[in-house]
Structure formats: C-alpha cells, structure tokens
Amino acid sequence: MTYRIQISLMGSKPRIWRRILVSSDLLLPDFHKVIQTTMGWTDSHLHQFVKNRTFYSPKNEEDDFWEEMNYIDYSKIIISDLLKKEKDRITYEYDFGDSWHHDIILEKIEDNVTAKKPSCLTGKNNCPPEDCGGVWGYSDILKIIKNPKHEEYEEYIEWLGEEFDPKYFDKKEINRRLKTEDFGCFIGFM
Secondary structure: OEEEEEEEEOOOOOOOEEEEEEEOOOEHHHHHHHHHHHHOOOOOOOEEEEEOOEEEEOOOOOOHHHHHOOOEEOOOOEHHHHOOOOOOEEEEEEOOOOOEEEEEEEEEEEOOOOOOOOEEEEEEOOOOOOOOOHHHHHHHHHHHHOOOOOOOHHHHHHHHOOOOOOOOOOHHHHHHHHOOHHHHOOOOOO
16 A cells, blocks of 8 residues: 655644655655655654654664663564554654754545655655754744845855755755655665
8 A cells, every 4th residue: 555644844834745655565664764855854863753652763772762762673563564544643853962853744545556666746845954953943043044134144155055945845856866766865864
C-alpha cells in the first residue's frame, strides 16, 4: 500500500509543509531520511518519532538517558506500525535544542498506487536554516531580513546568504534527490 502523508512544521508562520507519497512498509530510519530531504534539513542533529508518549529513535546504548526514557529502537519498525488508518498522526522531532516538531498525518491510504520510491506531491515555503533557535528564532529572522534598516540585517544576510528565500520550494529538486541513495539525505549525524 501507499500512504499519502502530510508533514507540517508545527508553529511555523508562514506554514511550512509537504505532502508526500511513501510505501506503507518504509522503515522509520528511511522515513527519517525522507523527511530530512523533503523538508530541507541537513541531518545534523538527533531526532525521534513520538506516538502516544512512546519515543522511537535510533538505538544509542552509550546514552543513559536513552534507556531511562524507555526509547524504542526504531530500526525494524515500519510506518504502518504507527500509522494504521487515515487521519492517524505522529510527531517527528528534529534537533532537540531547537525542537523542530513536525506534525505527520496519514491523509489517505492509496490501495491502487504503488510507491517504489517516495515522492513529494506538493508543499509550501522553505525550511528554516539549521541552528536558528527554533520557530521563535526563525520568526525573528524573517522580521529582520524584511527590514534592511534593522541593526542585525547585514549579519543575518551574511549568515543566510543573499539567495535565501523563505518562500522557496522546489518539488522537482526534492523528487530528484529522493531517487538517489539514502533518499537524498545528507547523512550528517544519525
């Protein structure tokens, strides 16, 4: 089966979201890579999936916190283990410092469509830059780069690069990357 899933960055204004197609038997570690690519992250931080106060993440035996919090090793878990019927939802958290929470909703189960590779159907707005302070920091950045007279304007333009466009979204580029090894994920951290 194929799942049509919507991924939304929680708390973002303007709203940052993607609609994707994935196989219902995609492993969570691969789903993590698909999310990284479709949203535009660089896989530079820890992550976890959350459903009903249960945490699913890569196994980290060296971290006592991992054991204390009763994390579940997600290496053998597939999407359909967590999303079973339409309108089911889970949370994906990326970067425990900036706490980028993503609302993931199973919009539709497509019985007559086979997704050999994940694909992005549509979406809106650019992913925030890494390490910018979460949704609040990104909101501040958006205000600053709209005001060339702001005292921090030049500093942020230099950090972001002059080509940074908060409205940028390129479905073709995302789909090109999803067809590559590791679904185009940069594989920066875990």
